[in-house]
C-alpha cells in the first residue's frame with residue numbers, strides 16, 4: 001500500500017468487532033461523550049433535545065487478494081453497511097439480543113469495493129475505510145436482514 005494515498009481495492013469482510021459499534025457524542029459539536037446517558041457536553045451546554053446522538057465506529061478485518069487489513073469505519077461508511085443510523089441500530093440492539101453479533105455475521109463474507117486511507121491524525125492507529133460499495137447484487141444492509149431475522153416490520 002502506497003504511503004498516504006487512498007487505495008481502492010476489492011475485498012471481503014473477514015471479521016467485525018461487534019463488542020462496540022458506536023459511541024455517544026454531542027449532537028452539535030460531535031465531541032465524544034461517555035456512555036453514561038446522563039452525561040452531556042460541557043462545551044455546548046444545550047438545554048434542547050436532542051443533545052446527544054450516536055455515531056458508528058466499527059473495527060473490521062478485510063482481506064484483499066494479497067493482504068489482510070484491519071480498518072475502522074466511521075459513520076458515513078458504516079451507514080452503507082448497516083442501512084440505518086447508529087442511534088437506530090443502538091435502539092434495535094437494546095430490544096433484540098445478539099443483534100450486534102448477528103450483524104457481524106451478516107456482514108462477514110460480503111465483498112466490497114473499498115477505498116482505504118491512512119489516518120491523517122498521526123496518533124490514530126487504524127486504516128480508515130473512506131468509501132465502500134457493495135459488490136454482491138443481492139446485498140442488503142445489515143438492518144434489513146436483522147429485521148427479517150427478528151421478524152420486525154420496518155416502520
Ligand SMILES: [Zn+2]
Pocket residue numbers: 026027028029030031041042043044045
Ligand atoms: Zn458539544
